Amino acid sequence: MTGGATGASNRPPADRAGLAGPAPTGAPSFSPEQLAEVRRLQGLYPDKRGALLPVLHMAQETFGWISLPTEEYVAGLFELSPAHVHEVVTFYTLFFQQPKGRHVVAVCHNLSCYLAGSRELLEHVKAQLGVEAGETTPDGRITLQSVECLCACEAAPMAQVDDRYELNLTPEKMDRILERLR
Amino acid sequence: MAEKVLMRNFDRNDSHTLAGYRATGGYSAWDTARGIEPAGITEIVKKSNLRGLGGAGFPTGTKWSFIPKNHTGPVYLVINADEGEPGTFKDRYLLERDPHSLIEGMLIAARAIRSAVGFVYIRGEYVQPWRRFSAAVKEAYDAGLLGKGFDIVVHRGAGAYICGEETGLLSSLEGKKGWPKIKPPFPAIKGAFGAPTIVNNVETICCVPPIIARGAEWFAGLGTKTQGGTRMYSVSGRVKKPAVYEESVSITLRQLIERAGGVSGSGRLKAVVPGGGSAAILTATEIDVPMDVDGLKTVGSMIGSAGVIVMDESVSIPEALLVLARFYAHESCGQCTPCRESTGWIYKMVHRIVDGHGKKDDLDTILDVAKRGGGTTICAFYDGAIGPYISYIEKFRSEFEALCR
Numbered sequence: 307m308t309g310g311a312t313g314a315s316n317r318p319p320a321d322r323a324g325l326a327g328p329a330p331t332g333a334p335s336f337s338p339e340q341l342a343e344v345r346r347l348q349g350l351y352p353d354k355r356g357a358l359l360p361v362l363h364m365a366q367e368t369f370g371w372i373s374l375p376t377e378e379y380v381a382g383l384f385e386l387s388p389a390h391v392h393e394v395v396t397f398y399t400l401f402f403q404q405p406k407g408r409h410v411v412a413v414c415h416n417l418s419c420y421l422a423g424s425r426e427l428l429e430h431v432k433a434q435l436g437v438e439a440g441e442t443t444p445d446g447r448i449t450l451q452s453v454e455c456l457c458a459c460e461a462a463p464m465a466q467v468d469d470r471y472e473l474n475l476t477p478e479k480m481d482r483i484l485e486r487l488r
Numbered sequence: 489m490a491e492k493v494l495m496r497n498f499d500r501n502d503s504h505t506l507a508g509y510r511a512t513g514g515y516s517a518w519d520t521a522r523g524i525e526p527a528g529i530t531e532i533v534k535k536s537n538l539r540g541l542g543g544a545g546f547p548t549g550t551k552w553s554f555i556p557k558n559h560t561g562p563v564y565l566v567i568n569a570d571e572g573e574p575g576t577f578k579d580r581y582l583l584e585r586d587p588h589s590l591i592e593g594m595l596i597a598a599r600a601i602r603s604a605v606g607f608v609y610i611r612g613e614y615v616q617p618w619r620r621f622s623a624a625v626k627e628a629y630d631a632g633l634l635g636k637g638f639d640i641v642v643h644r645g646a647g648a649y650i651c652g653e654e655t656g657l658l659s660s661l662e663g664k665k666g667w668p669k670i671k672p673p674f675p676a677i678k679g680a681f682g683a684p685t686i687v688n689n690v691e692t693i694c695c696v697p698p699i700i701a702r703g704a705e706w707f708a709g710l711g712t713k714t715q716g717g718t719r720m721y722s723v724s725g726r727v728k729k730p731a732v733y734e735e736s737v738s739i740t741l742r743q744l745i746e747r748a749g750g751v752s753g754s755g756r757l758k759a760v761v762p763g764g765g766s767a768a769i770l771t772a773t774e775i776d777v778p779m780d781v782d783g784l785k786t787v788g789s790m791i792g793s794a795g796v797i798v799m800d801e802s803v804s805i806p807e808a809l810l811v812l813a814r815f816y817a818h819e820s821c822g823q824c825t826p827c828r829e830s831t832g833w834i835y836k837m838v839h840r841i842v843d844g845h846g847k848k849d850d851l852d853t854i855l856d857v858a859k860r861g862g863g864t865t866i867c868a869f870y871d872g873a874i875g876p877y878i879s880y881i882e883k884f885r886s887e888f889e890a891l892c893r
Contacts, residue, residue: 350641351663352562352681358663359646363612384663397665397821399647400612412613416574417765417797418724420811454649454815455574455765456613459724459795460731469615 334369334376344383355384358394362401371402399453407442407449409487412466415452418459427463428452430477434484448487489747490710490718490736493698494691498585504620506627509588515633517697521596524700529600533696535704537716542568542652542689543764543792544868545715545781554676555601555684564685565598565606566661566675567693569621570645570652572611574765574815575795578720578732579690583610583617586694587624591633591640593693596700598638601686605639609657612645649819653867654687656821667823668867691720711737715780723748725761725798737780741770744779745798753800759884760799763792765812766872768879769805789875805884806842806891809876813838816873826861827870834858834877846892851881 336344344361348354361380362372369376372395374388381388395401413419413428428439431450435443439452458464461473465480472483492498502508509515521529534549555563567590571579582590594606610618622642628634643661650656651666658680660666679685695717699707708716715737721744724730728749735744741762751757757772762779768789770777777787784791799808817835822828834854840846858877861870881888 352683353662355663356643356661356681359660360644362646363644390664394663394665397648398612398645401646415811416815417761417808417811418575418730420808421725421797421799421803454818455572455576457571457573457577457580457611459575459577459722459797462724462730466613471616 334379336368340364358384362395366401371405407447409447409468410449410451412451412453414456414464416455419463422462424463427475427477427480431480434481490734492734493718494694494720495734503585504587504624506588506631514588515592517700518592518595521599521700526600526602529596532704533699536699536707537711537714538695538699539715539781540689541691541719543573545791548688548692551676552601552686555686556677559684562683563601563603564680564683565594565601565603566680566685566687567594567606567608567690568652568654568657568687569608569610569690570657572649572652573793573795575722575724575761575797576764576793577722580614580617581732582690582694583621587621589694589697590690591624591628593696594640595638596696597688597693604637605641607641607643607661609643609645609661612647618644650821650869653869656867657687667821670866712778712780714782719794722795726751726753726800727798728752738778741775741777741779744796751798751800754802756801758799758801758803759805761797763790764795765815766875767792768875769883771883805880805887809880810838810842812876820869824865826864830857830861831873841888841891844891848889848892850892851885851888855881
């Protein structure tokens, strides 16, 4: 803390990466079953580090997103520096470095989807949810993203909604999909 | 319409199951291959003129032969299922609808290169294909096809286009950010985890069982003089029937567009991207070209991943370039300065032009920056980006100029 001289004395110290969002309560940790799965995954690779992406997927499913304490916890499981895990987490788009909504809606904006009206579709979704791409609705229900090619160009425009590909979208079809997300 | 080789099982409801695959003769090619010496398998694949279908078009059998003969340590087979090239969706179909053909192809390829472990790197967004393929791998283990001299590890990526580049993929598989590596050494000498490694695309390996089952001459005869077989063309954009079409690699682009129902929208063709986002764009007068690796070279473009994106007269080429320029700026891994800086700045400049604030000089600046950077980076990503930058502007310059002051 640099104190009142910066005019920001009431703010907590900025974390190392300048990330927003509340810290998770308590230190993250996997269950014994999950730790066994971590060891199984590590054993599949000639160097256990190969299991880093699969274990980070596990961590995100378990803890909701990848916080700095989670990075440190995972680093410990691999005997890696937390900086290495941070470098990996920040490189890939599917790892969230702040809390995400209960659902993620990722509208493809690449060429084939653009040619099929993805720009108008995204504008429609933004208006319906009242958020910009990259933001989460205030009730924590949906995180909206605008993403590069998801490789379902035959059914453009399309979006990934959580695990599912939703194809041949229209604003009306999108509305029905959004309504189902609770 | 060509004979279906890769999509032969797609019409079956149970094509993704072991029972369904076996019902159409599945795994009989593996039975045959088990009786052939490894070098013999590589020779057959060489004679078939199979060329890599992920983008680079390198002869597959030749690639396999690069594994050092006297090597005694582990050798890895890595399957590139990190499909991400804009306009390409064929591997998704293969993973979902015929996962066992990939497993059988891997068994045969692994025998050829003497590999005991194969990794299948599936893009993180492909959750359903990942589940389908993983279920097929489990079936293959339960049936004793895997686990007896060859194992498959299914690996999920986490969202990064650059991991489709083979050395970026290997970095990612090793648990690092997906930074490509300097070649040489090529992966066949020093690849995954430092061991000799062959990286092949999904569709490429799915060609291998039919080649073994029906012979190299048959496969070679399906294509052109320098490339055998059929391939799966992903056709999207302004066509009436966007879909994946399996055709001989000798089909012309004009025929392929007709196959996809012809041009939609205004009905008048303006331009086509013939081989995924990174391929140079072709005008309506350049489509009488065969869609094989060498054919597209004659018109200064590339077949790449065979993702065909059709644009009719109503499409704005500057706006289409803006979409791709944003993509390259976002996906540059940041390792090499010419790529990291140029993709970012060119995106901003194209943005400015499309917004109506461009200057006439901007076009020459973009062309100059794009051309200077070619061949200066570790991987082919930036060379792929400059294909669109240069071709969109040079072939449709008046459209860009009309937007500039």
